[in-house]
Amino acid sequence: RDADGRLVFDLQLKEGSRRFLPGESTRTWGFNGDYLGPTLRARRGDHVVVNVRNSLPETSSVHWHGMHLPAAMDGGPHQAVAPTDTWSPEWTVDQPAATLWYHPHPHGATAKHVYRGLAGLFLVDDDAEAALPLPREYGVDDVPVVVQDRAFDGGNQFDDAPHLMSSAGVLGDHLLVNGTYGPYLDVSTRRVRLRLLNGSNARVYQFAFSDDRPLTVIASDGGLLAAPHATRRLQLSPGERAEVIVEFTPGETVVLRSEPPELMGDFFTDRVHGGDDRFDVLEFRAAAELADSPPLPDTLVEVPPLPVDEAVTTRTFELSGFRINKSKMDMSRIDFGVRRDSVEIWEIVNVDASLHNFHVHDVQFQVLSIGGEAPPAELAGWKDTVQVWHGRPVRVAMRFSDFTDPDMPYMYHCHILYHEDSGLMGQFVVL
Ligand code: C2O
Ligand code: CU
Missing domain, CATH: 2.60.40.420 (Cupredoxins -  blue copper proteins)
Incomplete structure (x- = not known):
């Protein structure tokens, strides 16, 4: 923590090497070390600053996957960090305890950067989780x-x-x-x-x-x-x-x-x-x-259903051939705007028989149905990424709160990284 009580992390993207297999070492990229990155951890209410320093020979970015934060801090393709530059986003963590993660998101090159080793966990803690008898000794249980x-x-x-x-x-x-x-x-x-x-x-x-x-x-x-x-x-x-x-x-x-x-x-x-x-x-x-470990409680936390009957819009996203609704990602095109505090329903359809999923930045959504049926129990909580099977449209509900920015978009895309890089991504702003 710095003198103002802010939680400060330093992440350096760098080249390295690691011996995964017998014989030659593998050339890798990592955050601070050779491969992957440190687990970052913050409590709900903490003000976080991350100094992201790019010591790679290529432009990259670092996205906080699952985090609710202003679009300019999101680390998507618009927050590119050039070689030798440092980018220092800051935000106040305000969401339930969760296992989030971070990874690069440079335009057209996410797959390569993640594959070389750039990824890490970002854990959020809160009082509701801390009050439950759950194993929480990091690295032990x-x-x-x-x-x-x-x-x-x-x-x-x-x-x-x-x-x-x-x-x-x-x-x-x-x-x-x-x-x-x-x-x-x-x-x-x-x-x-x-x-x-x-x-x-x-x-x-x-x-x-x-x-x-x-x-x-x-x-x-x-x-x-x-x-x-x-x-x-x-x-x-x-x-x-x-x-x-x-x-x-x-x-x-x-x-x-x-x-x-x-x-x-x-x-x-x-x-x-x-x-x-x-x-x-x-x-x-x-x-x-x-x-001994304490027995698991019967109930965990409240997951209040979003008021779906108040939804202002239903949008459809058809995923097919590296396109969403027939368009490829274009950095200069904002696909739509949503209103702050409004609840929306998004329906995602896998048109080809290929493998797709769907991730939305800034929000956690609730899965309403998959192929017309209620989601299984393991998908009944907060989600930011969901698999979308051919022939089984997924309906999700979400609310966009707190942060507006008419000029800086958030992304939605397939998290098959080759699809994302090939154009299966779009951009929205919160107004
Ligand atoms: Cu995990 Cu848009 O990313
Ligand atoms: Cu896909």
Whole structure:
């Protein structure tokens, strides 16, 4: 904290290298270190300043994914940071406790910058979360799990050449967790909270344990759910997060896996998008004695439904062929304006059978329906990114509050990063 009580972080984008595999090291990019970045953490009410210094040979930017903040601080393509420059956004954190993240968002080059290693978590804390008996000792029983697939060439360098048959960009055959290949975690408590982030460019994961034990979901992208929800399978598309609680017994070993995800395109398309792929994600090794953890509460926080009957507009977004509603992203075109404090309903339609999801900056939304049906319990909280299957339109509701700027837009886009870079993105302003 500085003399004025502001929470100050320094993030430096830099080149580095890391030995992921036996043999040659891989050339990487990272924040402060070689790969990924520090977990930033702030409390609701904190005034945050981040000094973003670009020591890369290319222009980049840093976007606070999931954060509610003024458009000029958002770190999208309009907040480009040139080599050797420093950009210092500041804002007051005012949203529920959540697992957010940050990553570059330079125009047309997001996929490359994230693939090289630029990403990190941004955790928000608040009083409501702190009052609950949840595991929260960072690195002990509250553990970040950033999942990324990578392809390596024969010299152990990242290979980001797009897949020949697929329109999703690169799919890797090696999984990294928090930047480690083939990881394990020593467990010392009966319950562990995992903060899962799908930090991949294109791959969808369906998390499940090797013995099918439940993952109890307590939070989605934007904060805690109203109540814990136990499930044996949890699917996350790129950019999505979930917090889950897992129970362990002394002395055991169990593996978190990714099973073939539900992609719901056609047979061929699903196959080239990883629909048949399985991975071991993370092995858990429980100690011979485990410290007790408090039992999970039956309820968590209030998630008041947005007043959908007050919605002023319903907008439709058709995703197809690197376009939204037939338009490619244009930095100089604002697609529409929304009114501050208004509730809107957005309907997102996946027109081609390809893999898409949808992310909106500045807000957390509520999923009203998927293919006309109520969302599953794990999607019933605050979300900023949602998978959009072919033939199953997704309806979401959101409210735009606090910050207006007629000139500086926020983005909405597919979080398959190759799609985003190829034009599947649009811009709106809040008026
Ligand atoms: Cu995670 Cu517009 O980004
Ligand atoms: Cu897409």
